[in-house]
Amino acid sequence: MLKIDNLHVKLEEEDKAILKGVDLEVRAGEVHAIMGPNGSGKSTLSYVLAGREGYEVTAGTATLEGTDLLGLDPEERAAAGLFLAFQYPVEIPGVGNMTFLRTALNAQRKARGEAEVNAADFLRLVREKAKALDIDAEMLKRPVNVGFSGGEKKRNEILQMAVLEPRMCILDETDSGLDVDAMKLVAQGVNALRAPDRAFLVITHYQRLLDHITPDVVHIMADGRIVATGGPELAIEVETNGYAGLLGSVA
Amino acid sequence: MAVAARKAPALKLEGAQALLAAWPEPAGEASWAQAARARAARRLAEHGAPGRRDEYWRFTDPTSLAALPAPAAAVLEAPEVFEGVDRLRLVFVDGVFAPEMSDAPEMAGLEIQPLSVALRRDVHWAREVFGVLEGHGQDPVDRPFASLNTARATEGMAIRATGKAARPVDFVYLHRSETSDALVRHLIKLEPGADLTLLENGPAAARLNAAIEVEVADGAAFHHVRVQGRDHERRATTAIFARLGRESRFKSFTLTANGRVTRNECVIELTGDDAVAHVAGASLGDRDFHHDDTIFVTHAAERCESRQVFKKVLKSGAVGVFQGKILVRPGAQKTDGYQISQALLLDEASQFLAKPELEIYADDVKCSHGSTCGAVDPTALFYLTSRGVPRAEAEALLVLAFVDEAIQEIEDQGLADEIRGRLADWVARRRRS
Numbered sequence: 001m002l003k004i005d006n007l008h009v010k011l012e013e014e015d016k017a018i019l020k021g022v023d024l025e026v027r028a029g030e031v032h033a034i035m036g037p038n039g040s041g042k043s044t045l046s047y048v049l050a051g052r053e054g055y056e057v058t059a060g061t062a063t064l065e066g067t068d069l070l071g072l073d074p075e076e077r078a079a080a081g082l083f084l085a086f087q088y089p090v091e092i093p094g095v096g097n098m099t100f101l102r103t104a105l106n107a108q109r110k111a112r113g114e115a116e117v118n119a120a121d122f123l124r125l126v127r128e129k130a131k132a133l134d135i136d137a138e139m140l141k142r143p144v145n146v147g148f149s150g151g152e153k154k155r156n157e158i159l160q161m162a163v164l165e166p167r168m169c170i171l172d173e174t175d176s177g178l179d180v181d182a183m184k185l186v187a188q189g190v191n192a193l194r195a196p197d198r199a200f201l202v203i204t205h206y207q208r209l210l211d212h213i214t215p216d217v218v219h220i221m222a223d224g225r226i227v228a229t230g231g232p233e234l235a236i237e238v239e240t241n242g243y244a245g246l247l248g249s250v251a
Numbered sequence: 252m253a254v255a256a257r258k259a260p261a262l263k264l265e266g267a268q269a270l271l272a273a274w275p276e277p278a279g280e281a282s283w284a285q286a287a288r289a290r291a292a293r294r295l296a297e298h299g300a301p302g303r304r305d306e307y308w309r310f311t312d313p314t315s316l317a318a319l320p321a322p323a324a325a326v327l328e329a330p331e332v333f334e335g336v337d338r339l340r341l342v343f344v345d346g347v348f349a350p351e352m353s354d355a356p357e358m359a360g361l362e363i364q365p366l367s368v369a370l371r372r373d374v375h376w377a378r379e380v381f382g383v384l385e386g387h388g389q390d391p392v393d394r395p396f397a398s399l400n401t402a403r404a405t406e407g408m409a410i411r412a413t414g415k416a417a418r419p420v421d422f423v424y425l426h427r428s429e430t431s432d433a434l435v436r437h438l439i440k441l442e443p444g445a446d447l448t449l450l451e452n453g454p455a456a457a458r459l460n461a462a463i464e465v466e467v468a469d470g471a472a473f474h475h476v477r478v479q480g481r482d483h484e485r486r487a488t489t490a491i492f493a494r495l496g497r498e499s500r501f502k503s504f505t506l507t508a509n510g511r512v513t514r515n516e517c518v519i520e521l522t523g524d525d526a527v528a529h530v531a532g533a534s535l536g537d538r539d540f541h542h543d544d545t546i547f548v549t550h551a552a553e554r555c556e557s558r559q560v561f562k563k564v565l566k567s568g569a570v571g572v573f574q575g576k577i578l579v580r581p582g583a584q585k586t587d588g589y590q591i592s593q594a595l596l597l598d599e600a601s602q603f604l605a606k607p608e609l610e611i612y613a614d615d616v617k618c619s620h621g622s623t624c625g626a627v628d629p630t631a632l633f634y635l636t637s638r639g640v641p642r643a644e645a646e647a648l649l650v651l652a653f654v655d656e657a658i659q660e661i662e663d664q665g666l667a668d669e670i671r672g673r674l675a676d677w678v679a680r681r682r683r684s
Contacts, residue, residue: 050637075637075640103640
């Protein structure tokens with residue numbers, strides 16, 4: 001599904017390398033987790049894959065089912081099936097949540113040559129998905145993320161994911177700022193989307209999210225590289241011993 | 252008065268004579284109307300036509316607004332605004348009232364008559380408004396186009412509201428002639444407790460000079476929603492003079508899309524305690540679009556509230572101007588004055604010039620003002636595009652969101668939505684072209 005080869009990335013504004021040769025392959029149906037200390041490049045990886053400006057790829061490739069992602073605009077990557085759940089979902093005053101979501105869905109469908117969803121069907125679709133995430137009608141009516149609590153913002157990200165049905169989902173620290181109940185709700189939302197033709201890349205600091213979303217593969221990232229790869233037990237090792245022990249043993 | 256002592260340069264004086272001579276002196280009117288016109292003509296003759304070097308015209312060149320003959324403007328076919336609203340339509344073609352195209356000017360709670368008729372009679376209320384509010388608004392700065400309007404305009408309506416009007420009155424301004432130069436003047440009086448919504452839409456003429464005097468008596472409410480511009484080469488200078496009584500409300504919103512040069516002045520005086528005045532505007536244009544909002548709010552009573560909310564979206568060399576002033580007179584305690592002007596520049600070629608002013612002579616007031624100027628937020632743009640919204644469409648959504656704060660000043664949700672729809676169409680057309 002997602003294949004990253006020797007990816008090197010630096011900040012456009014300053015000559016600072018962030019990713020220094022990332023290799024990663026996520027197959028359809030799999031859930032991979034990336035853990036790592038602050039500043040290891042986890043969020044940068046997610047932004048570069050989604051197409052955020054400000055980064056320069058100096059070497060390497062990233063493909064989604066064989067399509068070169070790095071040559072596409074963000075909206076083309078979305079239409080190709082990529083989705084990034086933001087660590088800090090953006091507040092957009094004046095743009096209604098429903099308008100935003102419907103515009104996004106229909107733009108993606110149009111780009112893929114599919115028919116647009118009409119207003120009534122769309123409303124039904126969103127209501128159904130929102131219910132499972134405990135998102136009420138009032139929240140849907142508000143401007144995108146404006147006045148939402150941290151938990152509401154993250155649930156709204158998962159709602160977008162559920163409606164847009166991407167094939168490759170990247171979750172960037174979706175657990176940050178969530179209490180246990182909210183985290184369970186978010187995890188349920190993610191688990192409901194797990195499917196043989198869909199893959200997940202879950203970026204997190206802590207192992208606790210992985211108690212609820214069980215990964216197939218866990219990677220440890222440090223200083224712009226994947227330094228260790230293993231099963232769920234790797235996450236438990238991090239939780240017990242911290243990164244220090246693990247990174248020490250790698251070095 | 253200090254105003255009379257101002258001495259104007261010869262060029263300005265000649266300009267004033269030319270403007271006065273370009274329009275016939277109205278005949279056969281009541282003596283009070285003649286007197287008001289003479290006062291305005293004298294004022295214009297003494298102070299002169301607006302000039303490029305006037306401080307008050309520092310950001311907007313008045314040359315093409317005063318030039319004779321008026322510069323031509325091509326006519327554009329476009330649908331009328333407010334078609335979804337149940338309203339009483341009064342149609343003007345190139346600034347001339349067209350009764351055969353209009354609804355019968357009758358509605359419970361309203362007396363509507365053409366200005367030319369009202370000025371021939373001894374209409375008591377009109378006598379207290381015509382040239383009076385405008386004259387009052389000439390201090391401390393000259394408003395020569397409004398003086399010309401008072402001196403010469405014969406087209407327009409005189410409306411007196413005695414109760415709650417069942418539906419809005421809509422002035423529909425059709426532009427048919429490429430060389431039309433229109434003077435339009437409306438007089439409006441809301442008696443105590445009356446309630447009226449006035450709509451205005453259409454480009455009106457190749458060049459329009461419009462003025463409205465509105466007297467809002469105690470406890471009355473006046474709502475005004477205007478859509479102007481549209482034809483690319485169209486020029487306009489408009490002025491609203493409002494006087495507000497106790498516990499009255501005045502709310503005015505203007506949408507301007509396109510047009511070459513537009514100067515909208517709004518002069519409001521809060522003379523009764525606990526009155527509320529909100530004036531808002533959204534303007535969008537590109538290339539040689541030049542839009543100027545010049546607002547002057549005077550607080551002359553206690554516990555009044557005023558708000559100015561102006562949003563401009565500028566592209567490819569367009570210029571936006573905002574001159575907004577709040578004057579709090581001595582004794583106008585507990586004044587709540589607010590002013591915000593913001594511009595969204597879609598490229599580096601466009602400009603926003605803002606001159607916010609507060610002048611306060613009372614010590615127990617709350618007044619604030621803000622002005623910002625910036626580009627589209629790249630973080631919001633990335634968020635929208637990352638969900639599959641194409642960049643141009645995402646930018647359009649953000650533009651609509653930016654101006655929505657001004658649209659929210661419209662109380663009637665149906666009218667606000669009408670404006671939103673109009674705006675969305677405009678933005679969509681802009682993307683295609």
